[in-house]
Amino acid sequence: MLTLIVFLPLLGAIVSLFLPKENHDIHRKWALVVSLAALVLVLGMWGPFDASNPGIQFEQRANWIPSIGVSYHVGVDGISYPMLIITGIVSVLAILASWNIEHRSKEFFAWMLALQTAMYGVFVALDYILFFLFWELLLVPMYFIIGIWGGPRREYAAIKFFIYTMVGSAIMLVGILATYLRAGLGTFDILTIAESANFDPRFQFWAFLAFFIGFAVKVPIWPFHTWLPDAHVEAPTGGSMILAGILLKTGTYGFFRIAFPTFPEGADAFKWLIALLSVIGIIYGALAAMAQKDLKKMVAYSSVSHMGFVTLGLAAAAGAVAQAQGVGDVNIVSQLMSNGSMALNGALYVMISHGLISPLLFFLVGSVLYDRAHTRMMNEMGGYFTKVPVAGTILAYAAFANLGLPGLSGFVGEFFTFVGSFPAFRTLVVIAAMGLALTAGYHLWMMQRVLMGEGKKDESFPDINGRELAVSVPLMVLILLLGVYPPLALNILDPAVNQLMAKLGGM
Amino acid sequence: MQYVLILPEILLAGLGLVLLGMDLFAKSKRSLAVAGVIGTLATLVAVLANFGATPTDIWNGTIRADDFAQYFKLIFLVILGLVFLFSHEYLERRDVRMGEFYILVTFATLGAFLMASSLELITIYLGLELMTIASYILAGMLRHDARSSEASIKFFLMGALTSGVILYGLSLLLGLSGSTHLVAIAEALATSPNTALITAAGVFIIAGLGFKVAAVPFHMWAPDTYDGAPTPVSAFLITASEAAGFAVLLRILLIGLAPVLAQWKMVLAVIAFVTMTFGNVTAIVQTRTKRMLAYSAIAQAGYILVGVAVATPQSVTAMLFYMLAYAFMTVGAFAVVIMLSNHIPSEEIEDFKGLAQRAPGYALAMTLLLLSLIGIPPTGGFFGKLALYRSAVEGGMVWLALAMVINSAISVPYYFNVIRNMYLAEETPSVELSARTGLKLALGIAVAATLLLGVFPEPLVGFLRTIQVMP
Numbered sequence: 001m002l003t004l005i006v007f008l009p010l011l012g013a014i015v016s017l018f019l020p021k022e023n024h025d026i027h028r029k030w031a032l033v034v035s036l037a038a039l040v041l042v043l044g045m046w047g048p049f050d051a052s053n054p055g056i057q058f059e060q061r062a063n064w065i066p067s068i069g070v071s072y073h074v075g076v077d078g079i080s081y082p083m084l085i086i087t088g089i090v091s092v093l094a095i096l097a098s099w100n101i102e103h104r105s106k107e108f109f110a111w112m113l114a115l116q117t118a119m120y121g122v123f124v125a126l127d128y129i130l131f132f133l134f135w136e137l138l139l140v141p142m143y144f145i146i147g148i149w150g151g152p153r154r155e156y157a158a159i160k161f162f163i164y165t166m167v168g169s170a171i172m173l174v175g176i177l178a179t180y181l182r183a184g185l186g187t188f189d190i191l192t193i194a195e196s197a198n199f200d201p202r203f204q205f206w207a208f209l210a211f212f213i214g215f216a217v218k219v220p221i222w223p224f225h226t227w228l229p230d231a232h233v234e235a236p237t238g239g240s241m242i243l244a245g246i247l248l249k250t251g252t253y254g255f256f257r258i259a260f261p262t263f264p265e266g267a268d269a270f271k272w273l274i275a276l277l278s279v280i281g282i283i284y285g286a287l288a289a290m291a292q293k294d295l296k297k298m299v300a301y302s303s304v305s306h307m308g309f310v311t312l313g314l315a316a317a318a319g320a321v322a323q324a325q326g327v328g329d330v331n332i333v334s335q336l337m338s339n340g341s342m343a344l345n346g347a348l349y350v351m352i353s354h355g356l357i358s359p360l361l362f363f364l365v366g367s368v369l370y371d372r373a374h375t376r377m378m379n380e381m382g383g384y385f386t387k388v389p390v391a392g393t394i395l396a397y398a399a400f401a402n403l404g405l406p407g408l409s410g411f412v413g414e415f416f417t418f419v420g421s422f423p424a425f426r427t428l429v430v431i432a433a434m435g436l437a438l439t440a441g442y443h444l445w446m447m448q449r450v451l452m453g454e455g456k457k458d459e460s461f462p463d464i465n466g467r468e469l470a471v472s473v474p475l476m477v478l479i480l481l482l483g484v485y486p487p488l489a490l491n492i493l494d495p496a497v498n499q500l501m502a503k504l505g506g507m
Numbered sequence: 508m509q510y511v512l513i514l515p516e517i518l519l520a521g522l523g524l525v526l527l528g529m530d531l532f533a534k535s536k537r538s539l540a541v542a543g544v545i546g547t548l549a550t551l552v553a554v555l556a557n558f559g560a561t562p563t564d565i566w567n568g569t570i571r572a573d574d575f576a577q578y579f580k581l582i583f584l585v586i587l588g589l590v591f592l593f594s595h596e597y598l599e600r601r602d603v604r605m606g607e608f609y610i611l612v613t614f615a616t617l618g619a620f621l622m623a624s625s626l627e628l629i630t631i632y633l634g635l636e637l638m639t640i641a642s643y644i645l646a647g648m649l650r651h652d653a654r655s656s657e658a659s660i661k662f663f664l665m666g667a668l669t670s671g672v673i674l675y676g677l678s679l680l681l682g683l684s685g686s687t688h689l690v691a692i693a694e695a696l697a698t699s700p701n702t703a704l705i706t707a708a709g710v711f712i713i714a715g716l717g718f719k720v721a722a723v724p725f726h727m728w729a730p731d732t733y734d735g736a737p738t739p740v741s742a743f744l745i746t747a748s749e750a751a752g753f754a755v756l757l758r759i760l761l762i763g764l765a766p767v768l769a770q771w772k773m774v775l776a777v778i779a780f781v782t783m784t785f786g787n788v789t790a791i792v793q794t795r796t797k798r799m800l801a802y803s804a805i806a807q808a809g810y811i812l813v814g815v816a817v818a819t820p821q822s823v824t825a826m827l828f829y830m831l832a833y834a835f836m837t838v839g840a841f842a843v844v845i846m847l848s849n850h851i852p853s854e855e856i857e858d859f860k861g862l863a864q865r866a867p868g869y870a871l872a873m874t875l876l877l878l879s880l881i882g883i884p885p886t887g888g889f890f891g892k893l894a895l896y897r898s899a900v901e902g903g904m905v906w907l908a909l910a911m912v913i914n915s916a917i918s919v920p921y922y923f924n925v926i927r928n929m930y931l932a933e934e935t936p937s938v939e940l941s942a943r944t945g946l947k948l949a950l951g952i953a954v955a956a957t958l959l960l961g962v963f964p965e966p967l968v969g970f971l972r973t974i975q976v977m978p
Contacts, residue, residue, distance in 0.1 A: 063965075065890075067965060068894075068897075068968065107863070129884075137883075137885075139883075143923075144930060148930060154931070155931055159919075162919060162923065163916060163919050166915075166919055167913070167916040170912035170916045173893075173896065174900065174909055177896050177900045177908065180897075181900055181901055
């Protein structure tokens with residue numbers, strides 16, 4: 001099942017190479033059909049997926065390179081399944097959002113499909129080499145998508161994105177090899193190594209550092225974020241949606257799947273650093289977003305800020321475990337551990353929610369508004385509530401979701417993260433909470449400049465059209481659903497999170 | 508029995524003579540290329556048939572028939588066969604004498620065969636000279652091009668000098684041990700008190716072979732030679748000549764100098780590090796395609812040298828894997844360069860502009876080969892590098908593994924410069940691009956093999972583990 005989901009888009013991409021070059025319509029329809037098919041398969045797993053089971057499900061395993069212990073091993077658990085769903089949804093919508101691309105459309109949609117294979121692959125791979133393969137494969141299609149169909153500085157942004165991530169993943173690869181050799185189990189299996197290997201703290205420190213660098217670039221954790229504004233702003237809308245919605249999550253997912261469960265003591269050693277960098281990222285991202293005149297750049301920096309919550313939640317889990325160490329009272333221990341679980345749940349919830357909100361924002365800013373006004377500069381906009389009332393309302397909705405308005409999904413994740421993290425890092429969380437005020441600030445200011453006021457007198461645009469609504473409405477509905485009914489996701493996340501906490505606590 | 512073991516050499520020498528005869532009578536020189544491919548395939552069959560035989564020394568120990576030698580012959584034959592396939596149109600357009608070209612490239616390969624299949628210094632040296640002398644002429648075969656003459660002269664002067672250096676080193680070994688056979692030399696060195704002389708011999712041999720594989724700081728000839736030589740010759744030199752150099756380096760270091768190998772490991776590691784870093788950094792600023800590939804070849808030699816420096820059975824396995832993958836991906840990339848330079852003679856990286864739109868198949872093939880050269884999965888280049896990293900980490904040289912991965916990241920800009928030109932540049936020079944079947948076939952084989960080694964490396968990895976430099 002998972003194998004089919006992973007390789008179906010790639011197969012679709014290969015088939016699409018044989019489609020006639022001039023017929024734009026057939027390229028996009030084919031890409032849409034293939035992506036929808038993959039999404040249907042992913043959603044089809046919802047029924048059989050056992051939410052109460054914290055372990056790996058839908059497992060598939062086959063020997064690949066037995067002489068060095070590499071296997072083709074895929075599976076999902078409560079942490080990766082939601083990411084698969086987000087991947088499927090955002091992929092379909094990104095293709096719908098790119099409907100108007102006619103320049104070299106065959107290549108564009110082929111790369112979009114190839115990208116899907118890499119994304120699904122990263123979230124289901126349970127073997128280090130397989131994981132690394134998909135991780136690297138993410139780069140190539142994205143390089144082309146930014147580099148060919150991007151904005152004016154596309155070539156610079158594309159190669160910067162590639163090199164940054166490549167350096168990170170190269171260091172991660174050494175970490176993988178060191179882990180494999182030190183574990184001495186003769187296997188590259190992620191789960192087996194996490195369960196059975198005994199690493200001494202010193203080794204865990206270095207191995208965690210190697211993985212940290214690899215993942216931190218992708219998240220991106222401040223100060224590794226400088227590729228992000230370039231890539232997000234220059235990428236075409238479909239590319240930005242996927243970058244912000246999914247690619248960033250592969251970084252944090254790496255912490256959940258590999259770095260934390262495999263090197264709990266490494267996580268412990270780095271928890272303060274991660275927490276500190278996260279809080280800097282939250283504040284810095286918010287301040288930088290506030291300073292932007294370019295609406296798309298503002299959204300890009302807000303991603304840096306929001307990903308800070310995810311890594312803060314991760315650090316807090318390690319913090320909670322450290323607090324519980326040496327405490328005799330069982331009740332206190334379980335209280336501390338549940339704080340950690342809450343932080344982790346919050347972090348994952350932010351990942352899911354940001355995976356829905358940021359594509360919506362990028363779509364509105366990069367496509368809906370830009371196609372009409374042909375500008376992204378906020379000072380050239382204004383009065384959109386009256387000019388394009390429906391699109392304006394959706395933008396306001398997305399902005400409120402992004403700033404964490406209760407009732408929408410953004411709030412739930414941030415709330416959980418803060419409450420779960422507070423006992424571990426009191427001062428830092430208080431500072432991070434100020435970031436919330438800044439976040440609200442720049443969103444409101446943006447709305448004031450873009451939606452209200454008079455704007456240019458002589459301009460008038462058609463309001464949002466049917467295709468654009470088809471992209472926006474599913475995201476809006478999901479944002480609302482996850483906002484009012486958190487158990488929808490928490491039921492799936494919680495068992496896996498508790499298991500991860502137990503692993504971190506050495507129980 | 509003995510003749511069966513050297514059947515590959517006999518067949519290849521026979522092929523050279525047949526080509527020599529055909530050159531006199533054949534009207535269409537294309538028949539030479541066809542005969543070359545057939546001869547290469549026949550030799551390949553002989554090589555494959557010899558795999559798995561018990562390692563034997565024949566003819567008073569001058570020839571060593573073992574899987575190590577057969578595997579290197581396989582690499583040489585792959586390169587030779589691809590060169591036969593893709594050269595014809597290039598030679599025709601550049602007015603190169605085809606008869607001489609096909610004959611010399613065959614004899615150069617024969618020299619490489621002898622280098623890989625001997626443990627005896629004189630035979631090794633003979634093979635080396637046969638290969639390099641043929642190569643000097645090959646490099647200068649563009650008679651109307653000053654660059655080519657410069658390439659040939661530079662290559663000849665440097666090559667003659669280094670041959671002398673190697674010969675001096677070998678003579679020291681002979682003087683120390685009283686034997687020209689590497690096994691006997693190792694036995695003598697193990698008990699020899701002349702440590703200073705042994706060190707001197709090591710210096711000369713490593714420096715001399717360092718020239719042959721274009722390791723920094725012995726690389727000065729390489730960029731000019733690879734850039735100026737006819738493009739098929741560059742492809743041959745960068746892959747076959749380098750692989751032959753590594754075969755000899757492994758044999759001499761791991762057998763003859765085995766007793767003193769430990770003291771050389773750090774030196775070799777530093778050479779490997781400097782070579783890859785220098786090659787990669789310098790390649791970034793190149794604007795000519797072949798010059799860029801020349802520096803990239805230096806960098807790749809640095810990666811392969813990691814295997815020599817680590818000097819464990821795992822690292823040798825990794826090297827062997829990487830060298831085959833390297834042969835496919837480099838020769839494949841050269842096939843695209845040749846296709847392009849058949850139509851745009853300038854050979855600048857800019858010539859790749861808009862290739863993705865003019866010839867999407869070639870662009871995609873080139874992209875795959877370049878990704879393999881960087882080491883992005885799932886390609887042969889990735890698994891080769893992975894095996895080298897692994898052997899370095901395992902062999903206690905984590906810093907070298909780290910240097911290698913950082914270097915692969917440094918190599919991204921220049922390989923991607925080609926990809927950028929192919930895909931991102933919009934203007935398209937309106938030149939009709941075409942290629943003959945032979946080149947298409949060669950490119951197809953190279954791409955398929957690169958992918959196959961990346962997706963199903965197991966059979967080769969499993970097989971290579973059984974190969975030892977000396978059982």
